[in-house]
Amino acid sequence: MSSRTSPAAPRLRTITARSLREQRSSLVGWAGGLIVFCLVMLAVYPTIHGNANFGDLINAYPEPLRKIFQLEDYTTGAGYLRTEVFSFVAPLLLTLFAVLWGSDLVAGEEERRTVDVLLATPVSRRRVVIQKWLALLVGVTALGVLMELALGLLGPAFQLHVSWAALSAAVVGSWLFALAFGTLGLAVGAATGRRGLARGLATTLALASYLVATLSVLVSWLQPARNFSLWQHTMSVDPLGTGFHYWHLSIVALVTLAFLAWALWAYDRRDLAT
Amino acid sequence: MLQASVLHSESPPAQPVVQIDGVTKLYRGGGGVRALSLRIEPGEVFGFLGPNGAGKTTTIRLLLDLIRPSAGSIRIFGLDSRRDSVAIRRRVGYLPGDLALYERLSAREVLGHLAHLRGNVPWSEVTDLAEQLDLELQRPIRTLSRGNRQKVGIVAALMGRPELLVLDEPTSGLDPLIQRQVHDVLRAATSQGRSVFLSSHVLSEVAEVADRVGLIRAGELATVERVAELRQRAAHLIDVRYEHEPDRETLVRLPGVQRCVIEGHEAHLEVAGDLRGVVGAIAASDMTDLSVREPTLEELFLAFYDRVESH
Numbered sequence: 001m002s003s004r005t006s007p008a009a010p011r012l013r014t015i016t017a018r019s020l021r022e023q024r025s026s027l028v029g030w031a032g033g034l035i036v037f038c039l040v041m042l043a044v045y046p047t048i049h050g051n052a053n054f055g056d057l058i059n060a061y062p063e064p065l066r067k068i069f070q071l072e073d074y075t076t077g078a079g080y081l082r083t084e085v086f087s088f089v090a091p092l093l094l095t096l097f098a099v100l101w102g103s104d105l106v107a108g109e110e111e112r113r114t115v116d117v118l119l120a121t122p123v124s125r126r127r128v129v130i131q132k133w134l135a136l137l138v139g140v141t142a143l144g145v146l147m148e149l150a151l152g153l154l155g156p157a158f159q160l161h162v163s164w165a166a167l168s169a170a171v172v173g174s175w176l177f178a179l180a181f182g183t184l185g186l187a188v189g190a191a192t193g194r195r196g197l198a199r200g201l202a203t204t205l206a207l208a209s210y211l212v213a214t215l216s217v218l219v220s221w222l223q224p225a226r227n228f229s230l231w232q233h234t235m236s237v238d239p240l241g242t243g244f245h246y247w248h249l250s251i252v253a254l255v256t257l258a259f260l261a262w263a264l265w266a267y268d269r270r271d272l273a274t
Numbered sequence: 275m276l277q278a279s280v281l282h283s284e285s286p287p288a289q290p291v292v293q294i295d296g297v298t299k300l301y302r303g304g305g306g307v308r309a310l311s312l313r314i315e316p317g318e319v320f321g322f323l324g325p326n327g328a329g330k331t332t333t334i335r336l337l338l339d340l341i342r343p344s345a346g347s348i349r350i351f352g353l354d355s356r357r358d359s360v361a362i363r364r365r366v367g368y369l370p371g372d373l374a375l376y377e378r379l380s381a382r383e384v385l386g387h388l389a390h391l392r393g394n395v396p397w398s399e400v401t402d403l404a405e406q407l408d409l410e411l412q413r414p415i416r417t418l419s420r421g422n423r424q425k426v427g428i429v430a431a432l433m434g435r436p437e438l439l440v441l442d443e444p445t446s447g448l449d450p451l452i453q454r455q456v457h458d459v460l461r462a463a464t465s466q467g468r469s470v471f472l473s474s475h476v477l478s479e480v481a482e483v484a485d486r487v488g489l490i491r492a493g494e495l496a497t498v499e500r501v502a503e504l505r506q507r508a509a510h511l512i513d514v515r516y517e518h519e520p521d522r523e524t525l526v527r528l529p530g531v532q533r534c535v536i537e538g539h540e541a542h543l544e545v546a547g548d549l550r551g552v553v554g555a556i557a558a559s560d561m562t563d564l565s566v567r568e569p570t571l572e573e574l575f576l577a578f579y580d581r582v583e584s585h
Contacts, residue, residue: 014390271342
């Protein structure tokens with residue numbers, strides 16, 4: 001019967017802090033995976049860099065393929081990153097993380113029924129949603145920063161040189177795309193309490209967004225639809241080559257805030273964990 | 275009765291802690307509550323008794339604003355259960371029936387987090403409660419037994435000394451030793467004048483702590499009674515074994531005997547009210563064995579409905 005508790009109260013003051021703490025091992029896993037991905041992509045670069053045969057190889061691809069995968073100046077640092085990292089895998093990796101976690105943040109608490117002890121405390125449902133979204137923001141931002149640092153700091157060791165400004169524009173585009181669909185996952189979860197539905201819907205719409213934007217380069221009837229694609233406003237504008245497009249980014253930011261507003265409204269008016 | 279009315283005229287009409295008026299909440303798959311009304315007075319321990327699926331948890335989750343009524347109104351401390359939910363929850367401690375906690379955190383982290391969200395909870399209060407319940411705080415929730423999880427939930431409900439405790443089946447599924455620990459802690463909490471809304475499907479638990487009890491079945495409040503009266507009216511079941519075959523007529527004439535079945539040397543009696551007369555008469559006979567048992571919840575309901583029908 002010795003004293004088994006330390007005198008001070010544990011930290012975890014906010015729902016944000018607690019949600020991050022709960023996901024600690026998952027966050028570490030994602031961070032590790034992301035660094036490995038960046039290293040692998042960088043390690044391949046020296047064999048391609050300055051190899052004239054690759055230029056011939058790319059020119060031999062049909063034009064539609066070159067357009068979809070943005071296969072241009074493959075042998076420069078920025079060109080390589082655009083094609084191999086930011087044309088598909090890196091933004092969608094971040095998005096997958098954001099959707100999986102966003103869908104779980106509100107709906108998971110309900111599916112696991114911990115929402116009862118949480119809302120036994122004097123916190124409003126709106127505060128729950130806001131703090132959950134802040135956790136998503138912190139998580140996605142942390143992975144974005146890590147990606148930027150991994151590529152920017154380790155790149156030169158593999159002869160890959162790219163300006164911080166260009167890299168930042170590409171990372172911010174990926175980050176915002178991921179945040180938008182993570183917020184959608186959170187909102188569907190808040191509106192329905194169903195994690196699977198939130199995950200499925202947000203993933204499907206993210207992929208549709210990617211496909212509409214990239215295929216509209218080739219398919220003329222898709223072109224009117226591409227303005228509704230968030231990929232169009234983040235990645236199709238070629239941030240690596242042309243930098244920040246504030247007008248496009250603010251559209252995506254507004255859509256993200258609209259998803260959040262929907263989450264706040266829907267969560268407040270619903271029966272929870274019935 | 276006279277005493278009650280005298281008391282009432284002397285004290286000012288206190289605002290009820292909980293006032294439920296004609297609340298309905300039905301689910302598509304069945305279940306829920308229908309036109310439920312009840313009041314809990316300050317300092318009262320109210321037992322909410324009914325079989326599983328009768329609507330106890332629905333009622334409790336309506337109080338906490340986790341679900342909303344489709345008709346009727348709920349006021350707690352005179353405040354609207356929905357509009358003033360945050361202000362109400364500041365003064366309410368809640369133990370969910372289907373308690374779930376953050377599996378990846380330790381008990382200490384969970385309670386620390388909930389204490390922060392509640393605000394103004396000295397950590398020493400949490401550690402004191404944990405010590406009273408013999409609860410190890412350092413261990414992760416996922417390694418805790420059912421009983422220890424329930425203890426974490428009870429500490430969470432009691433922290434901050436809320437004016438109203440809402441407890442959904444607080445000892446269901448716990449072993450008797452832990453049940454006693456929990457009852458002791460709850461008794462200490464109620465002795466400080468707090469109001470308690472306690473649901474249970476076990477009569478003995480409610481009888482042990484409650485002043486009044488509401489019986490709920492199939493979503494409807496069947497009756498609200500004082501525990502003492504309920505117990506008195508409810509029949510006890512007495513099984514007696516005799517050396518010789520007993521005389522039915524003699525037994526039926528004993529005070530309070532409502533039913534009597536003879537099986538060889540055994541008699542099975544259903545006795546309402548005071549048992550002294552019956553037990554005294556049996557003890558004076560040639561009986562060899564005697565057992566008295568409490569009515570089960572179902573038997574209690576039958577006794578209630580029998581009474582309603584006979585009136």
